[in-house]
Amino acid sequence: MAARRPWLANRPAWWLIFLAQLAPLIYLAWAIPTHQLGYEPVVDSLRFLGDTALYLLLIGLAVTPVQRLWPRAGLIDYRRMAGLYAFFYASLHILLWVIIDRQLDLAAIWEDVVEREHITFGAIAFLLLVPLAITSSRGWMRRLGRRWKMLHRLVYPATALVVLHYFLSVKFDTRTPIILAVLLLLLFLARPITRWLAERGRRSD
Numbered sequence: 001m002a003a004r005r006p007w008l009a010n011r012p013a014w015w016l017i018f019l020a021q022l023a024p025l026i027y028l029a030w031a032i033p034t035h036q037l038g039y040e041p042v043v044d045s046l047r048f049l050g051d052t053a054l055y056l057l058l059i060g061l062a063v064t065p066v067q068r069l070w071p072r073a074g075l076i077d078y079r080r081m082a083g084l085y086a087f088f089y090a091s092l093h094i095l096l097w098v099i100i101d102r103q104l105d106l107a108a109i110w111e112d113v114v115e116r117e118h119i120t121f122g123a124i125a126f127l128l129l130v131p132l133a134i135t136s137s138r139g140w141m142r143r144l145g146r147r148w149k150m151l152h153r154l155v156y157p158a159t160a161l162v163v164l165h166y167f168l169s170v171k172f173d174t175r176t177p178i179i180l181a182v183l184l185l186l187l188f189l190a191r192p193i194t195r196w197l198a199e200r201g202r203r204s205d
């Protein structure tokens, strides 16, 4: 009997998930010209793009544990898509800040990167994400072998730095970044726990 295909490993599901991750950009492209954002559309867009990037990083991190507990979901191919989209939104977040907020003033940009703590952590996080985005293809996976896995574990410190960047950038209500830090810790712990559960399940089959 032929093995049953994982649920989400098909073209319609791929397109649905691809478009769902593009939706925040479509929303922003509609919300800016139609004045749907608040009194400070640049700051609001900056926050929206930053939030989207961070949520996609967390979604990408959730893929492996969910896939281990639910192998028939066929989620694993979407881990790379979420990571690349996270990088895309983080790049737009930074470009908006560099071009509109800082008006391409390189001296002011550098001063912020070295002197404003939350910008420093955001910049380091972004630098960590660059090699991950570059080496995300199957070709790089093959070329780097075991080192690929080690390199891609950098996504945890990168995401932790983004959460810290968020925490330091908010002035009053720090509840959301604290909740996200707890979520990140749970995702980190979920890896060994779900690996153990999956191995136990295989042994008892």
Ligand code: HEM
Residues within 6 Å of the ligand: 043, 046, 047, 048, 049, 050, 051, 052, 053, 054, 057, 086, 090, 093, 094, 097, 119, 122, 123, 124, 125, 126, 162, 165, 166, 169, 170
């Ligand atoms: C050079 C790198 C970066 C710069 C210059 C930068 C800039 C900023 C600025 C200025 C804010 C504060 C906006 C405000 O509330 O006034 C902010 C917030 C934020 N940034 Fe970044 N960022 C950088 C990297 C990143 C990266 C790599 C991510 C995600 C992958 C990210 C995600 C966020 C998030 C989640 C917030 C909080 C948004 C909110 O308050 O809802 N940032 N960033």
